[in-house]
């Protein structure tokens with residue numbers, strides 16, 4: 267009897283694998299969490315302070331303020347720089363909803379702007395067209411892990427006296443001209459949502475700035491308008507937007523690994539780009555001049571996005587779309603008055619983008635598997 271060939275082992279490749287990361291650092295994380303519980307230091311406190319100091323160093327800024335989410339970081343940043351009723355804030359149409367939501371939450375009007383078709387970040391030339399007498403701030407989003415064109419944006423900000431607030435939620439460790447995301451504007455806003463390059467074990471966020479007065483205001487705003495050492499003497503109307511001790515401890519544990527994890531992301535991105543380069547129908551991410559991309563997401567463009575996603579799913583490869591709709595075509599933000607066709611690059615990109623799995627714990631075999639599955643869809 268002839269032996270039957272063994273069926274090829276099928277790999278499953280999820281979009282992310284937080285469990286694999288936890289297993290690598292389980293000892294460190296468990297010990298850090300236990301310490302917080304033993305010390306009963308649940309809100310702000312020494313574990314948050316330690317993370318704030320370490321993350322400020324990492325971002326090469328004077329101050330980091332730990333908060334409860336990236337969304338709260340954006341709201342607090344806008345308020346603290348004085349954006350409010352009657353102001354306009356320019357932001358890209360291709361982003362996660364929180365960017366635009368935060369502008370609305372402080373009573374300002376978001377002015378949605380088109381993106382650079384190569385890098386998917388806000389296009390300074392388009393920003394210029396969005397300016398008005400009411401423009402107070404620009405919120406560039408360092409989308410997918412790549413810093414926006416800060417040269418062009420800074421020049422505009424200086425020329426027009428505007429505030430630059432970085433939405434660096436997806437860009438922990440990214441750099442522009444060697445300088446870290448979060449140090450490139452008046453204030454940087456980070457999300458430490460669990461799936462981010464640096465992720466907490468729940469919601470968490472942070473603000474970075476070199477401005478000491480702004481940092482003090484942000485600390486007040488996150489804690490009901492109180493200042494340290496003068497409890498219940500509310501200086502202004504604030505929020506409950508504090509970081510938890512458990513999140514501070516997890517983030518401090520993970521931060522020393524971030525550069526290695528980001529390097530592994532870059533290795534996988536280089537493989538995708540090189541080994542799928544022969545597919546003419548596929549557009550790969552492009553690292554902009556002066557940028558150090560940290561590939562929070564690896565987003566390709568193809569004309570048959572939904573068909574490719576279905577083939578990959580059948581092959582056990584999970585994909586996602588970040589994002590299927592530009593902000594101005596979602597029900598909540600249609601009221602901003604931009605109709606279909608008004609921001610053509612964002613609209614076209616949203617029809618064609620697909621995020622392939624990319625996370626540091628992905629094995630070389632999983633990367634092979636994804637590449638092979640993409641090729642098999644097209645040949």
Ligand SMILES: Cc1ncc(COP(=O)(O)O)c(C=O)c1O
Pocket residue numbers: 335336337338361362364365407433435436456457458459469470471
């Ligand atoms: C670009 C961007 N901005 C803001 C946020 C909001 O962060 P959070 O979910 O921590 O509130 C996110 C989260 O995914 C994001 O991707």
